[in-house]
Amino acid sequence: LDDGRIGEVEAVVSDLHAADLADLVEQIGPEHRGALIDILRPQFDGEIFAYLSQSLREMVLDQLEPREIAAAVAELESDDAIDLIEDLDADQQREILENLPPETRALVEEGLTFPEYSAGRLMSRDLVSVPQFWTVGKTLDYLRTETDNLPEDFYDIFIVDPMHKVVGAIPLSRIMRQKRSVKVGDILTEDIRTITATTDQEEVAFLFRQYGLVSAPVVDGNGRLLGVITVDDVVDVIDEEAEDDLLKLSGVPDTDIYRAVLDTTRSRFTWLFINLLTAILASSVIALFEATIEQIVALAVLMPIVASMGGNAGTQTLTVTVRALAMRELSNTNAVRVVAKEALVGTINGTLFAVIIGLVAGFWFQDHLLGIVIASAMIINLFIAGLCGTLIPLGLARLKIDPAVASAVFLTTVTDVVGFFAFLGLAALILM
Amino acid sequence: LDDGRIGEVEAVVSDLHAADLADLVEQIGPEHRGALIDILRPQFDGEIFAYLSQSLREMVLDQLEPREIAAAVAELESDDAIDLIEDLDADQQREILENLPPETRALVEEGLTFPEYSAGRLMSRDLVSVPQFWTVGKTLDYLRTETDNLPEDFYDIFIVDPMHKVVGAIPLSRIMRQKRSVKVGDILTEDIRTITATTDQEEVAFLFRQYGLVSAPVVDGNGRLLGVITVDDVVDVIDEEAEDDLLKLSGVPDTDIYRAVLDTTRSRFTWLFINLLTAILASSVIALFEATIEQIVALAVLMPIVASMGGNAGTQTLTVTVRALAMRELSNTNAVRVVAKEALVGTINGTLFAVIIGLVAGFWFQDHLLGIVIASAMIINLFIAGLCGTLIPLGLARLKIDPAVASAVFLTTVTDVVGFFAFLGLAALILM
Structure with a gap:
């Protein structure tokens, strides 16, 4: 060029x-x-x-x-x-x-x-449907002669009743093997998943994944056939939804690397601004203990460790929970069990890291009481991280708010505030 | 029960x-x-x-x-x-x-x-293939009589030469419309995507997504037909790969919410341990400035803000970059452009937040020099965040290391260290 x-x-x-x-x-x-x-x-x-x-x-x-x-x-x-x-x-x-x-x-x-x-936007109107009283022979002849009005590629033939309601489907690979005299009504599969046009695309992706579908008929409120969704459309939806969760957890509105600089800057500003507010909130917790820090500067050196570990442990739990909600593995039946498990995992890892950081801090500043303080704060913060890493997304999901979009902000606010407050508060109590 | x-x-x-x-x-x-x-x-x-x-x-x-x-x-x-x-x-x-x-x-x-x-593990051996000299009629009769040896559902008929090499394919919906006397060799689609059995499943998913495939033949090193991969198998791969990136960025080895408590605890320990080491590294940067903090405690209050903003801005950039690498939108051709753009986005947002936090800190502690210090540190750290958020995953990808798995640790280490060092270092220079 x-x-x-x-x-x-x-x-x-x-x-x-x-x-x-x-x-x-x-x-x-x-x-x-x-x-x-x-x-x-x-x-x-x-x-x-x-x-x-x-x-x-x-x-x-x-x-x-x-x-x-x-x-x-x-x-x-x-x-x-x-x-x-x-x-x-x-x-x-x-x-x-x-x-x-x-x-x-x-x-x-x-x-x-x-x-x-919705499914209505996703579906294609080009489909093949025949009345249930037709024979296999008549159907095959119809496919052969009406090539102009039929889609080029299709996988299922949908069978409809006189009201144009879907009564079943026959995969192409099966109808070809039947005798011409057989009625399509007699060989159709009734057990098909029918999707209503207003169904959300996330639900559509779930049905395709859950039942390994290749194509599914879309119907209106009265069960009348409107269109067909095929699995290649669903692949795009799955990509979009997976990307969506990833992006929202990281606070990026989209991954479009071709967007212009100013658009990109603006699109990321909001999330960073919210993060600034929560960071200032965490700082104001530190400000409560200015007098304590003035006397023991080691506290200023160590305090980010407690907050950072809480944030990371919480994010691990949060990611698992958000993904389980998206894949519908987490429901009312097992929510309590999962929350209890994550809190326990947090407490166990908290105890392990409490021992490690307690020894490190104790030797570093030659003060075993300081080691005990940071160890206690670590256990508290990792327990809270496990608890909130599950409770926050579950609570948001119950309030019909997308858990992927808001959970991370809430969570790191909690782990920062609790981390600083537990560590500096215990220090003020025990060391002063 | x-x-x-x-x-x-x-x-x-x-x-x-x-x-x-x-x-x-x-x-x-x-x-x-x-x-x-x-x-x-x-x-x-x-x-x-x-x-x-x-x-x-x-x-x-x-x-x-x-x-x-x-x-x-x-x-x-x-x-x-x-x-x-x-x-x-x-x-x-x-x-x-x-x-x-x-x-x-x-x-x-x-x-x-x-x-x-690999594609070899993903493919199904149950497929329909016929020699290129067969007629449509012979093929249809074969499908009708050999029902026991053929798969129940299939979408394409593969055409092979005498060496069993794939020469093309005919979708079922097209062969049905042809006259019985036509040779399959004359109506086949030659332009099909053939996949070698040793191809990685990520590459397979890319091909299906890129070309909207429904099924594709799998061949051995000599081009001989071995099996077929259909899009429903690829849906699982896409789910797995998307989940993989999400998990690795958050440092969770899997999202299996049914795993036992101790297994889960152990699987998360490694990531948290690495995080502990990086947090201690960041703390040792703070320790360099103990004397400065002792005199101006406000520094201890404000310093987490700079580090936190850098971490978040960097994570935004990192997520976009990792996703673009996974979707093959980022290549040698446009890498330099993307790095420059992200560094610029970081600098612009850094400047905006520098003004905000500069004013907040100046009024909060009644010290406009402190405001200037934190503002300067913010610009530096958000510029570095944009630069490293792209350079780290690109560098890892070039070293054939999965960028999703290690990028986040490197990045937050950099933004913490730079954040604390820039803020406390400038404070020591300007305020003391």
């Missing part, structure tokens, strides 16, 4: 898969991105959007004309089209929708009526 | 899906688990193992006889059987293998020859 050898670049990109083109757009320097998009422009492959990170997707959309975007969108499956359009602002949405072919437009508009992150 | 109403329990469990039975085994109190297993025992469904957490799997395996385990394993697909057997110790493996039917045994033993976490 630097040398302006556009023709060669064109030759290279024409052979690439959409996912690889998206990678190319991401990896290339910002100074060349515009030129690359211009090369791809004449026949922009809509699938590229599906593989681009959020901020670059916006950049590319800004550079293309609404007409060009509409042409790219028209080629997409309805779920991918919705995924792309839902993030645009109202004006852009209108412009693109107006440029879409009427049927695609109707499907996309209907899809947008479902809540964000 | 408490009332000994075994009959009723038997009636309930006989209707449940293996995944739900596994949940039941997990949720039930440890005191009843043995009795429940005894109820399930006569026809133990091997699939339950696939859904159980590691520690409970071991418990259940201990309770069952090798003969019973072998009967359950014989019902499984070869990849699930391998997944179960690979975790056992050599004695148990031998005992179970001896009780398996000969063909299953051969498949499992062959599977175990592939490296752990």
Whole structure:
């Protein structure tokens, strides 16, 4: 691109898969991105959007004309089209929708009526359904002749009753083995997992994972068939949800490494600001003991150790608890058992580290009473860390607040405050 | 179970899906688990193992006889059987293998020859392959008559040459629409992603995600077809890998909430011990400035704020970097750009928080010079946090060390040491 050898670049990109083109757009320097998009422009492959990170997707959309975007969108499956359009602002949405072919437009508009992150947004409208009184032969003939109106790839044929309610499904690999005279109603699997369109995508991912599903029908409130979700859509959801927990625990709103510097700075500011407030709170606990520290400076040297160990032990417990909640392994049935176990684990590790740090501090400052003080504070703080590392996320989950997002702040506030207060308080009592 | 109403329990469990039975085994109190297993025992469904957490799997395996385990394993697909057997110790493996039917045994033993976490362990041996000179009609007849030797569910038919090398694939939904006289060699898709049996499972997950695959053929070093990996196996891998990063960043070896107290305590001890060493290192930096703190106790009150802000800002950067490395968004091409950006983000946020904390500290202790000291230390530490939050994981990745596992320790050591040193050092210079 630097040398302006556009023709060669064109030759290279024409052979690439959409996912690889998206990678190319991401990896290339910002100074060349515009030129690359211009090369791809004449026949922009809509699938590229599906593989681009959020901020670059916006950049590319800004550079293309609404007409060009509409042409790219028209080629997409309805779920991918919705995924792309839902993030645009109202004006852009209108412009693109107006440029879409009427049927695609109707499907996309209907899809947008479902809540964000719901099965309705995730599902594809392209599916195969046949009435239960059809025979295998009639179904196979239908598949063979109606190729234009049917999706290119599918795995299950859904069987519906006259009200278009789902009564069962037949995997492709099974229907092919049946005699042509058999009624589909007689060979269908009734035991299928049906998903309501308003179901949250996290719940959808759970069902696919729990029952090893490959595809599942999506129905409206009356059980009528609307669409189908396939496992490849769920892979993206699983990635998103896993990333979500990781990010929230670390206080980062997204992992988009292509976002601009000022956007990134702003997005991280809030979490750091909350952290500043909790750090000042912890400092004010220390300030209560200024007189004590003035007399025994060793306290200032040792106090971060107690707080840091509490924070780390608490984070271990917190991570396990948040993950268990996300994977639905933690419920009312076993919550008490898990809390008790974590508190016990904290106390045992607290005792072990109390011995170690007690000896280290005692020898370092030649004061065995100081060793006893820090040892006691360590046990108290690691017990509290185990207790709060489970109770805080469980409590937030019960209040319907996402435990991943707020737990870490609460927890480190508790372990800092308790760590400083226990250590300095005991020191004031015993050493003064 | 408490009332000994075994009959009723038997009636309930006989209707449940293996995944739900596994949940039941997990949720039930440890005191009843043995009795429940005894109820399930006569026809133990091997699939339950696939859904159980590691520690409970071991418990259940201990309770069952090798003969019973072998009967359950014989019902499984070869990849699930391998997944179960690979975790056992050599004695148990031998005992179970001896009780398996000969063909299953051969498949499992062959599977175990592939490296752990490789495509060879992940793949299923049950697949459909036909020679390229067959017609569609012959293929469909073969599928219809050979039902006993073919897998129950499959999505693609693989086409092989006389050397059993993969030349392409045809999705089921496409072959059904063709005329019977067409040769499969003429309608196959050549552009498929073939995976070598020794490929790491992380790489497999990347390929499925990158190209939206549903199934992919696995071949040996000579390109001969060995097995097939389907997307539902990859979902488990994605879950595992995502969990892995989350856990390593928090210093927890696993999220198994059913593990016993002492095992859990031991597994967390190492990380906490490393953390203790780094905390002592940070304390020894503070000890350098004992004389300064003795004269200005306010320093002891304020110093944790600088360290804590550096730790949090660094963790934000670290999380984004580790995730970007895992998702292959960060490469040599853009590494320098990302490092520079994060250092800049750190400096900008550092400046903003320098103003805030400078004012707070200045008013709190009525000393504007103290405000200037803490403000300067904040900028330095947040710049270092941004720089090291990217450089440490990138450096570890280059040394082929998993960046998720060791980065956090290095990073917080740096931000603690720099935070205390910059703040106390500047205080000693300016205020004394």
